[in-house]
Amino acid sequence: MNKPIIPYGRQHIDQIDIDTVINTLTADFLTQGPKVSEFEEKFAKYVGSKYAVAVSNATAGLHIAVMALGLKPGERVITTPITFAASANCVRYCGGEVWFADIDPNTYTLSLESTQKLIESKPKGFFKGIIPVDFAGLPVDLEQFRTLANEHDLWIIEDACHAPGGYFTDSKGQKQHCGNGAYANIGIFSFHPVKHIACGEGGMVTTNDEALYNKLSKLRTHGITKDNMSENHGGWYYEMQELGYNYRLTDIQSALGITQLEKNDVGVVRRNEIAENYKEAFNGKIKFQSLPKGTYNAHHLFVIEVENRKALYDYLREEGIFAQIHYIPIHTLPYYKKIGYENADLKNAEQYYSRCISLPMYPSLTDKEQEYVIDKVLNFIK
Template identity: 45%
Template sequence: MIPYGRQSINDDDIKAVIETLKSDFITQGPKVEEFEEALSSLTGAKYAICCSSGTAALYLAVRALSIGPGSTGLTTPLTFAASANCIELAGGKAAFVDIEDETLNISVEAVEEYCNQFGPPDVVIPVDFAGIPSDLERLYELKERFGFYVVEDAAHAIGSSYTTRNGQKVQCGACVHTDMAIFSFHPVKNITCAEGGAVLTNDPKMAHRIRCLREHGIERTGGWRYDFPEISFNFRLSDIHAALGISQLKRLESFKRKRRELFERYREELSDLEKEGRLILPKIPEGTDPCMHLFLIKIGENAKVDRDTLYTRLRAQGVLTQVHYWPVHLFSYYKGRGYGPFHVAEKVAKSCLSLPLYPGLTDSDFLKVVTLIKQMV
């Protein structure tokens, strides 16, 4: 099977993990600290706090903002469930607004309308969909006006950046326009630790609280003594995972190049299908320099197949595509609570399919995918 995403592990990655296995620390220790420093220096955010997954990172971020009963968190329906679930897990209420058709990111206009209609939420969680930065600069203006927090879900977007209106280049995760950001290091993401995540922030108080919440809420008070003013779970990352993360981070630029190369090749190979209205292809928005996480096509109105038929036929030929995403508000947990409709997200969800995009995708596998798409669509 050719998957839609896959890790790329080389001998340096393996060596880094083995060396750590032979060292004194295997759970959270010096490698986690080193990984955190490397993430800070990549993004420019002052503090990076590693944890066991992107989901844990989102939960830690909202807990550190004191999201709880009575709070509302606003996010996009076209995302992985964790972007919304973190709010509910912390005891708050998730809310959604629609997305922009072109970037598939949260619509800043819709956030503004929500604030005007219902009052500001406590936190907004934009998702840098497929690696494309959300419009954080415009969201920041609303943040200043309405006073909500912003947590950037950059699970797809380590290595991506955007340019502000006055020409400043900002890395996703930098927290220039946000209070916090999170990354995921799941194997299909731009770099991997096998499992892992990180929260980034420039605020020392929030960084301290996240570090405590990462370990049961515990604060060290000197010697063997500790206290916990609030409770949490164990969300530590191990040094074994961090060693892999450090090694992968050194390869991020080459991963980004390869992903962009494949992105452009897909666009070239499939451009005739777009002209004929059989497919709609993704584009890189002006002012962004994404590390492309997904190549998401939309089925056009002149296609011979619908999305589900294409998924099934490709699968039968050994190509395992994926739907990113079935909208979160349509899952059983959220259904019946009066959300939506979100016309853009729901339309995209019915027509989208993510094609294989990862640094190790071979030429022959790439050609197999485009040949099948040209025959089937």
Template identity: 45%
Template structure:
């Protein structure tokens, strides 16, 4: 067996393979340049066009584009009326923004544990965590797999709660043959460079509720409106506007949305390639002792933002850290998604403790994210498999 690179051996790859990356072509560059040469740089016609195309793609009535995914979650919590004393239930196995957005408005995140197979939020534990202070649920489509939306929406109806689906990982994902983005009260998507499509930074909220839509629009632009139907004084000139609430400057630019439109035209091809790569991963890794491949519910057709394996650490002499660093030394850009939110020092200062979500904590100890993006070639995937075999064989008991 070749010597591990971390011990001085030759790496499997000469160049580093990142776990995720944007896929930008000449067409994308051209539309950005064309927009930069136009009359609009910030909010203009491309923003509206992007919103309309996103709404049509997911099957929602409305879409509101914002400066990033976190801003979109913040706006959704505002539109949901989250405030001091309100509790919002979410998952710990997510990026911190899924919970931080609740804190921004004075609410309290409540963490329900995860399902040990899907790694999505456990619906039964959601119901156990509901109190008379609960106002909303923020389920996360982890790695791109849809949460059990039917059960979550039933719970929301039963307890009069709002559902904000965090689909930062899941544009293009289908739940029971219907795209996410059209089912929950509000759905958030992210367009960070490692996501399915990118606007550099950017996010969007989709909804079928006109009242929520109007609140989102208001929040995005300082709480200011020029809509005569919303203003208190309609007898002023065309220059007139009113601030109706305390909003933020969460606007997205026209050239970002021009890129988003171009990327959206390629989204289905990107997803097709991601699914091809996942099928190869599943086929090869299902035969590898000590590796658990991702489980996918029959109700979800994932668009696969991330490919996360679980190591059966009892079968290895090394721990996850040693295996992780050894893979990176082979120039494989592995990552870990995510550190459970309640284990971060900031959340510990707020009173959250280890042991709160034992399944999420156990899963976290053994997960590793492998590279997955549509620009990957089959040969790149083969390098990942070879590196994984090399490293795991070294550490295997």
């Protein structure tokens, strides 16, 4: 009997998505048209932010975010070692220095205590900002990070690439949705195919700050603006006011993003159903990510920790289950080791990496497929 092929994540494209893209392909604009601004407006409303800027991918979004916040060469930013490299690389793009604080061993997100200890070990002004990551879809309590940041005059970029639809509850009892800008200066989202909202590639930058919004909008379009039109200039006139990049999203991708966004709430509910099935099966047998009270995990991933992780990885692949590892700690990657991070003291991150494995997690995963995955994992640990 042929074994099933079950990836750790995948996009779900239906006929509505296809028809919407086809309609855009036959319309007047393939890029820089009305679908981009429509997507931005709908996304901003969805997360609860005032502004949204669509970009070619989340890495581009991170890059222009640190640029918009004025990061200069040699300035220092703190982030987590357990994330995709782009969360740190954006600082390096601007010539900044990345400093890693350790993770919480239960939530796998950036540890507030570790971050505070690192900040307070240096004189005030030593650091410029913090980039917490809503890892696996679990929102960071940004209210606590905001309090810390305010004490030390730091900005915050929320890397929410895993977490559209997730939220935490603040001290006032209010649900704070990822990327809404209540506590972070800027939020970043990804539209890679394995993420919640699939555009092929793409990203979104959110903020409540009008000045930052204007800056971000220029930086994603070569640093060019047409805002300074006057009667002395024709309709062709524009100004390149600073060095920006071509980080634009197309109308084709935006059209797909709009229909994908409309389905995200349903998708997140299904992701949580899948997570609860895993938790029920593994409770007391296998460690998995904890869920702080008042927090709603958007579940991009479902991560477990096991002994003999490599053996489980290989065994699952033999059984048609293509689990994945998220992530190799950034400070252990050759580039970062080469520039001085080889001896970083990040024990929780390294312990987590030695044991972590991400199981299949996507809305179209069937109950039967999940039962198969659970059976194979439990069979292995026996």
